[in-house]
Amino acid sequence: MMSCEQARGADTPSPCPHARSREGCVDCKVRLLSICAALDAGELCELESLSHPACFEPRTTLFLQDEPAEIVYNVTDGVVRLYRLLPDGRRQIVGFALPGDFLGLSMADRFGFSADAVTRVTTCRFPREVFSAFVDTKPHLLRRLHEFASHELSLAQDQMVLLGRRTAEEKVASFLMSLRDRWARVTGASVTVPLPMGRQDIADFLGLTIETVSRTLTRLARERALLIVPDGVRLLDLPRLERLAVA
Amino acid sequence: MMSCEQARGADTPSPCPHARSREGCVDCKVRLLSICAALDAGELCELESLSHPACFEPRTTLFLQDEPAEIVYNVTDGVVRLYRLLPDGRRQIVGFALPGDFLGLSMADRFGFSADAVTRVTTCRFPREVFSAFVDTKPHLLRRLHEFASHELSLAQDQMVLLGRRTAEEKVASFLMSLRDRWARVTGASVTVPLPMGRQDIADFLGLTIETVSRTLTRLARERALLIVPDGVRLLDLPRLERLAVA
DNA sequence: CGTTGAGTTGACCATCGTCAACAGGAGTGG
DNA sequence: CCACTCCTGTTGACGATGGTCAACTCAACG
Incomplete structure (x- = not known):
């Protein structure tokens, strides 16, 4: 499980050619999805002056659990996996961050999980201390952060139900x-769900093995509930899938 | 699983004779553990004027998932189980609230889970709108709420690792x-861990069945890792338990 | 002294994990 | 261009962990 070597992306973020020059925060396509939606034009401009764009190649690390959280991240494009490891190497993915998600919500001094890029990922980064000071001058931004954290907590509780009480097929x-619903906010509704993460990532998110994930997808495909396409699935029998996914 | 009838406590909170008259917030024994520690004497007094003490008998309901969150709660004594149900009755307990814990951290307009009293529980209650308005005038209190929520999120992620990647014995x-550590903050360190919740509650928290919890405890007791006592356990072989519980 | 409900224990079994083999695509080098 | 490796994903055979079902103990309570 997880034997791959991973390049460290954070120390040498790719120059990410057009990350800043192309557009400002005002034109940011995830602004309304992200914490930034709490800011007016002037505040947005202030925040922009504090931001450092950075992008990460697939399979590079943004940060590791327990390391000092010098930087917080706003994901503007791509998918990031967030995970914790047990000493013996067992891994639990605690979430996938999509465009608009914020890493470092807690503003604690250390990261509570590790994060690495699944796809090519672009981010706005902020030095945590600077960002924290900025938040202290903007109570409505703190409110927004808190709403985001509360939403994360609710998703985490959903995931507890899933991990503790659901069968492989239901998982x-x-x-x-739920991934379809999250993509809908970013890219619009579609019955085709992109799955940029590998089967092992899905397994480590669902508390299953890669074989069980593979078998379950194959069976659902054989029974015409879905169609497996390159890097994703197309959902066919929505009522049935809905029924399996209830609550 | 969970077939017991439950009285509704919230509509008819017991008078709770000495809940307010006995002591004010200044003398509250969980003040420093709770969100109230963020407040100075004057603010505490303000908040106290907004609070309504209430207590709940064992097995009564504080609130149900998805119902409008008219009230938020500060638990001052006792243990509350927080849970979500699947339509077919499967239950996942997402946490146990101990003295000092706050229910309604998210300040969302509906509860994300149901809550009922395990022991006799005493609480300070606040109308949510009133509490929310109070928070809006006290950014440092919002900070504290956010820290509490972030801590909850971290615990939720611990629980995801536990549910997804650990064996019954490790669970x-x-x-x-972890319960020992939480009690330590409230009642002081001890190798005797009170377990006021029943085996079914533990099972529904750990993603196991009551039989597996019972068997596992019995085995650990037979192997002298712990001693089962009325309403709790005494931890004997701490190194071994520590090893099982790592990370 | 019977009833009830929680907890324990045993026998059996199903779901999912383990181990192994195989398929197919991407990249590499002769 | 082809052979080769590497990696991911799929499939099958088998087995173990934990679930299911049932019986039993015991304490609390009337």
Whole structure:
């Protein structure tokens, strides 16, 4: 499980050619999804002056659990996996960050999980101390951060129900449906759900093995509930999947 | 699983004779553990004027998932179980609230889970709108709420690792160790861990069945890792339990 | 002294994990 | 261009962990 070597992306972020020059925060396509939606034009401009764009190649690390959280991240494009490891190497993915998600919500001095890029990822980064000071002058931004954290907590509780009380088939169906809903906010509704993460990532998110994930997807495909396409699935029998994914 | 009838406590909170008359917030024994520690004497007094003490008998309901969150709660004594149900009755307990814990951290307009009293529980209650308005005038209190929520999120992620990637024996050991640590903050350190919740509650928290919890505890007791006492366990072989509970 | 409900224990079994083999695509070098 | 490796994903055979079902103990309570 997880034997791959991973390049460290954070120390040498790719120059990410057009990350800043191309557009400002005002034109940012995830602004309304992200914490930034709490800011007016002037505040946005202030925040922009504090931001450092950075992008990460697939399979590079943004940060590691327990390391000092010098930097917080706003994900503007791509998918990031967030995970914790047990000493013997077992891994639990605690979430996937999509465009608009914020890493470092807690503003604690250390990261509570590790994060690495699944796809090519672009981010706005902020030195944590600077960002924290900025937040202290903007109570409505703190409110927004708190709403985001509360939403994360609710998702975490959903995931507890899934991990503790659902069968493999229900887990896979729930995962697909909730990922579909999250993509809908970013890219618009679609019955085709992109799965940029590998089967091992899905397994480590659902508390299953890669074989069980593979078998379950195959079976759902054989029974015409979905169609496996390159890097994703197309949902066919929505009522059935909905039924499996309830609550 | 969970077939017991439950009285509704919230509509008819017991008078709770000495809840307010006995002591004010200044003398509250969980003040320093709770969100109230963020307040100075004057603010505490303000908040006190907004609070309504209430207590709940064992097995009564504080509130139900998805119902409008008219009230938020500060638990001052006792243990509350927080849970979500699947339509078919499967239950996942997402946490146990101990003295000092706050229910309604998210300040969302509906509760994300149901809550009922395990022991006799005493609380300070606040109308949510009133509390929310109070928070809006006290950014440092919002900070504290946010820290509490962030801590909850971190605990939720611990629980995801536990549910997704640990064996029954590891789950039980982790549960006991982390409960011991939480009690330590409230009642002081001890190798005797009170377990006021029943086996079914523990099972529904750990993603196991009551039989597996019972068997696992019995085995750990037979192997002298712990001693089962009325309403709790005494931890004997701490190194071994620590090893099972790592990370 | 019977009833009830929680907890324990045993026998059996199913779901999912383990181990192994195989398929197919991407990249590499002769 | 082809052979080769590497990696991811799929599939099958088998087994173990933990679930299911049932019986039993015991304390609390009337």
